[in-house]
Amino acid sequence: xxxxxxxxxxxxxxxxxxxxxxxxxxxxxxxxxxxxxxxxxxxxxxxxxxxxxxxxxxxxxxxxxxxxxxxxxxxxxxxxxxxxxxxxxxxxxxxxxxxxxxxxxxxxxxxxxxxxxxxxxxxxxxxxxxxxxxxxxxxxxxxxxxxxxxxxxxxxxxxxxxxxxxxxxxxxxxxxxxxxxxxxxxxxxxxxxxxxxxxxxxxxxxxxxxxxxxxxxxxxxxxxxxxxxxxxxxxxxxxxxxxxxxxxxxxxxxxxxxxxxxxxxxxxxxxxxxxxxxxxxxxxxxxxxxxxxxxxxxxxxxxxxxxxxx
Amino acid sequence: xxxxxxxxxxxxxxxxxxxxxxxxxxxxxxxxxxxxxxxxxxxxxxxxxxxxxxxxxxxxxxxxxxxxxxxxxxxxxxxxxxxxxxxxxxxxxxxxxxxxxxxxxxxxxxxxxxxxxxxxxxxxxxxxxxxxxxxxxxxxxxxxxxxxxxxxxxxxxxxxxxxxxxxxxxxxxxxxxxxxxxxxxxxxxxxxxxxxxxxxxxxxxxxxxxxxxxxxxxxxxxxxxxxxxxxxxxxxxxxxxxxxxxxxxxxxxxxxxxxxxxxxxxxxxxxxxxxxxxxxxxxxxxxxxxxxxxxxxxxxxxxxxxxxxxxxxx
Numbered sequence: 339x340x341x342x343x344x345x346x347x348x349x350x351x352x353x354x355x356x357x358x359x360x361x362x363x364x365x366x367x368x369x370x371x372x373x374x375x376x377x378x379x380x381x382x383x384x385x386x387x388x389x390x391x392x393x394x395x396x397x398x399x400x401x402x403x404x405x406x407x408x409x410x411x412x413x414x415x416x417x418x419x420x421x422x423x424x425x426x427x428x429x430x431x432x433x434x435x436x437x438x439x440x441x442x443x444x445x446x447x448x449x450x451x452x453x454x455x456x457x458x459x460x461x462x463x464x465x466x467x468x469x470x471x472x473x474x475x476x477x478x479x480x481x482x483x484x485x486x487x488x489x490x491x492x493x494x495x496x497x498x499x500x501x502x503x504x505x506x507x508x509x510x511x512x513x514x515x516x517x518x519x520x521x522x523x524x525x526x527x528x529x530x531x532x533x534x535x536x537x538x539x540x541x542x543x544x545x546x547x548x549x550x551x552x553x554x555x556x557x558x559x560x561x562x563x564x565x566x567x568x569x570x571x572x573x574x575x576x577x578x579x580x581x582x583x584x585x586x587x588x589x590x591x592x593x594x595x596x597x598x599x600x601x602x603x604x605x606x607x608x609x610x611x612x613x614x615x616x617x618x619x620x621x622x623x624x625x626x627x628x629x630x631x632x633x634x635x636x637x638x639x640x641x642x643x644x645x646x647x648x
Numbered sequence: 649x650x651x652x653x654x655x656x657x658x659x660x661x662x663x664x665x666x667x668x669x670x671x672x673x674x675x676x677x678x679x680x681x682x683x684x685x686x687x688x689x690x691x692x693x694x695x696x697x698x699x700x701x702x703x704x705x706x707x708x709x710x711x712x713x714x715x716x717x718x719x720x721x722x723x724x725x726x727x728x729x730x731x732x733x734x735x736x737x738x739x740x741x742x743x744x745x746x747x748x749x750x751x752x753x754x755x756x757x758x759x760x761x762x763x764x765x766x767x768x769x770x771x772x773x774x775x776x777x778x779x780x781x782x783x784x785x786x787x788x789x790x791x792x793x794x795x796x797x798x799x800x801x802x803x804x805x806x807x808x809x810x811x812x813x814x815x816x817x818x819x820x821x822x823x824x825x826x827x828x829x830x831x832x833x834x835x836x837x838x839x840x841x842x843x844x845x846x847x848x849x850x851x852x853x854x855x856x857x858x859x860x861x862x863x864x865x866x867x868x869x870x871x872x873x874x875x876x877x878x879x880x881x882x883x884x885x886x887x888x889x890x891x892x893x894x895x896x897x898x899x900x901x902x903x904x905x906x907x908x909x910x911x912x913x914x915x916x917x918x919x920x921x922x923x924x925x926x927x928x929x930x931x932x933x934x935x936x937x938x939x940x941x942x943x944x945x946x947x948x949x950x951x952x953x954x955x956x957x958x959x960x961x962x
Contacts, residue, residue: 383960389752391959411754419752425745429662441654442753486749 339366342494342526343388347397350383357383359550360397365528365543367493370520372541373530376644380550381530382422385496388528389417401494415443418492418525420483422499428472432463432482435471440489450489457488461515477508484515488523495527501536513540534640548643569594570631572605572612577625579603586618601627651755652763659767668732673775676725680779681786683718686711688790701899701922703795704802706787708897718783719806719893722776723886724846726810729775730817731838733768736831737822738954743829748959761954765822765947772814780807798925805896805929812939813889817842819946826953845886853880888939892932899923 343365350358358380365371373381386392388399390410399406401413426435433454440450458467461481474482480500487495501509517540520527531537538558545555579598587596587605595606605615612629619626663669687709710717741747751757780803788794824834857877863870881887899922
């Protein structure tokens, strides 16, 4: 698979503040890449640099082989962009808004008219084609932005927080649409988000950004293994927690750490120690109400960096 | 080039369909028609024999109850046109979130600002031209005489000067729409400049000249004072416009400001014969040139600011 998005040592400094710090990234064709991180981690700045909308302080960004700083027009011809606060000309109709963008891309009207009608139908805005965008909800505007992408038909698309501020049903609709157009048009899509659970399902790869650095990058499974570092966490609820029981658990071979939170006990160990632990508890006359093994889901890794950033 | 033409066409369509255009145009139309009727009444009652340039007098005469001539009404409304058309040119796109999407399309960044500026100038030109034609038509109907060739030429130059003046205010308000993020702020800033230039500038200049070059006993000190005032007054595009339109529409007028009249009267005995059109143009071309330069300066600053502006995440 060919690499379509590439960043080498990408850095952006604003006076004393470093928004993006020496970022290296390669994204292959056809990937849906989840770009995660808390607000202010530098996701948007990275996207803007990749698209050639903002000049990097140092390093370079390439889209489809074109340098984003030196050849911004070539890059913009093959990229689509949905900004976080997606905006349309409110007084104009949905169709006219799309037509304007199509014209700016040099698509002749006789071609774009048909494409616009089809795209609006695809995103479920067919009935609203002639309505002014000012009557649209946030979710409808997001879908209109997707229609805009379909009309342009770029090979790479950047979506900045496409799910923020819309209702759960709208989010599901958006995500379905995104994975559908990615497949249909073989589009490489970068989705930035601070809500992992929403984009986790449709992304084949994720990168986590924190304080301007890409702290982790890989497929969802790879990341889970990496972040766990071979450790296993067991969460347990007991009828009663006594110091003897806690001592007993600590004596089990392989247990690294025992924490008590109210009724719950959280144990970190080197492997799955549920059997050994429950035996110890029985010996001490304790009663296990519930016991479960926590896998290191992406969520945990993500939350870890989320907390670090704050 | 496709980018420029696309943005240009859209901007033009937008401004003609907008409420602000309709309101502005109605206002100008009403004020102009009223001023022409008043002027006609005044001319009829005070005709003193000479009917030379009677047609131009329609544009420059005011009444006693309505003390605005067509010329003076335009001198107030042209800045308003420029301001209203440009005050949210860039910041509204930024606030609506359309700017980042617009700039993410494969067009040169300067196409956006060039197209917006040119579309504004065309809109202003069309407004002024249609009012001018309407008023001329009314004048022909009421006086029963068409304008002479020279009068027509003078009106054409009046049109050109007016468009340049409108372009200055358009450039200034586009500049503020780039500098300030909020539309209310940019509107206030450009209105503040308009008020200062139109209402306070001349008294400020007179006072300033008196401080820098106080009038003493000697003739040379008086000359210095006057000279300084004249130079300073010509900084204001509002004065430049008023002076040049007066000189082009009132052929008998050799100079405009009182100070200049004193100076001219002292150096040469004033004759009441009107100037030829070439002489009038000779008088006003430096004034036009300064206005063109001021417009270019405004636009150049806007251009550079816009080209260098960073699209930021917040």
